[in-house]
Amino acid sequence: MCAAGRRWGRQQRALLCAVLLAAWQAAWGQLRYSVPEEMPKGSFVGDVAKDLGLPVLALRDRGVRIVSAGSTQYFALYGKTGHLVTAARIDREQLCEELQQCVLRCELIVEGEMQIYGIQVDITDINDNAPSFREPETELKIIETTAPGSRFPLTEAQDPDSGRNSLQSYELSGDEHFSLAVQAGPGGDQRPELVLAKALDREEAAFHELVLRASDGGDPARTGTARIRVTVLDANDNAPVFSQAEYTVRVPEDVPVGSTLLSIPATDADEGLNGEIKYSFKKITEKSSQIFQLDSDTGAIKLLRSLDFEEGDSYKLEMQAHDGGGLFDTTKVVVTVVDVNDNVPEISVRSALSEISEDALSGTVVALLHVRDRDSGANGEVS
Template sequence: MAAWQAAWGQLRYSVPEEMPKGSFVGDVAKDLGLQLTEISDRGVRILDKGRTQYFALHGKSGHLVTAERIDREQLCERVQQCVLRCELIVEGQMQVYGIQVEIMDINDNAPNFREAEKNLRVSEMTAPGSRFSLPEAHDPDSGRNSLQSYDLSGDEHFSLAVQAGPGGDQRPELVLAKALDREEAAFHELVLRAMDGGDPARTGTARVRVTGLGANDNAPVFSQVEYTVRVPEDVPVGSVLVTVTASDADEGPNGRVKYSFKKITERASEIFQLDADIGAITLLRSLDFEEGNSYELEVQAYDGGDLSDTTKVAVTVTDVNDNAPELTVSSALSEISEDAPSGTVVALLHVQDRDSGANGQVRCSLDGDVPFRLEKSYEDY
């Protein structure tokens, strides 16, 4: 603790943080030349500048003491110099003396990792020298009592590098010093330690678990070179038409297969949907045989790396008898002579059915006892 004589009516003291309530801060009576009798007779009191009363005046000794335990980190986070201000009022003299109390940091906080455990997945094909970010520690103390350094304990495959951030903060990185061999060790357990500069120093730790991944040396393979599916045109929307499947012999992300359309027309993209995770192709909207009776899609399976395989999906839409025949009168006589010879054409009729095959074949007949017959002139195929 230190005290400075009043200058221009100011007193300045310093006190370590976390002192118990009632701890000595400064001898106000002596520094201001006040007699103890004057303190009691003239109504001397302390007025704090903030909402909390951190200081009090001990009437019998004339000492300024702490009225609360003071936590510097709570009061002055990210502030290099933490100063509290109060006033000593001598009502009998109508005088006010300003008091500044600097709260000195003590090493009461250890570096702390918000992320106490870090899991990394590293392929055995990763080149030595590759870097991976590690959790950062935080220490609310200031100066030498704050975070000063990191170190790493583990094995020969890894080393530690610390980069300086834009604000001067330290950012630890894991460096692959030696290529991994999954057959040699599937997991690597490391301990990252952060240390401050206190005396004694305080430390915080985080555990780093590195999982070695097999090399991505196998491409996905579809179970079929081509998938063929026949579906009726009235299949409900949302139905799964076909599910394509591919397998990958690699482990971990390198063996995890995803699916996507590699080649699809704009029209087909409005009709079919592909589930990227399971390879199911579902129907987005109703099919219409008369609008399109076949579709060819190309599906790609790809793994966590750059390897892939493709397959074709041929969708054939089968016709359903969902259209009635349509009859139109192309031309007709409004009247006919009673002596017109047999075989005289009185009307040209056109009949069609948009369905195909048997569903599109029509038979025509005349109802009632009329003096006309039907003759087919030509047929569309």
């Protein structure tokens, strides 16, 4: 009898504690549950009947219902069990985009007793979003004389998930010219920077293709990528170059006026204005300037007037190629004039007898003749 009394006392005390706990929770709205986002409709959230100490039959009889402040009812009460369940899809990122802690509140109203119980549900994050870049492709322009160690800010990835499911790290793949540095922002965010690790050379590679990968801390991790195209801008680091230090051309003296005697193009590995080449005579005599003309755009040497071997058999010119940035190269041009048989022998009488005796001996000199041919070589030999 005493034992039964003690058991009854303990039950009364336990019931009293449960009632007091339920009353305290209701007063302070401390019925609190936690559920992951994106759970299917009807997923279990909490056992309201048990936690409030209300019999399931009493819930049905007393007109119990769940009321939320917003237009969307995210929770419902399953009357047969007294369980709080999800009534709609819950997207944490949509509901609490800028909040670290996402909480939904509702009220359990017991109309038969005119009581209201506050319920608070923490919505926990799941890794349902991958990091993403606002611009999946980015172009950077870097001049080739940029010093190694220079840094260039990159677009940050965004991940609406929270905690470990949010953005955790960056990784760069590409070539040896670039590396990645990640700086910590004032709010703890990560800011990727492209670092020039090796000097650029536009003539070696005008473009560099890189891939920036952002990863979160989920298991498995989710990733997002952005392509980075680096365009190397030209600097005037290359001078025009002639392929030879000296050029020689043999030209017949009867070549027509206006003919192109020689074309000497230089090359420049730069582009744009730095690679545009102009030609000029650096060194030329007054006489040669009246005979030869240089095309400043092509480097072609043309004949301004007729050549005459007998007047000049060789001409030495010095030619220069310069680019738009002031760099240049020089070369020598030797024009050798080839003789053409364009002169007839000329005969002149230097001395002659005005009369000769009829008995003059055979072999007597009658006159001294001079024969000249202005041509050279075989063309100038007379008989």
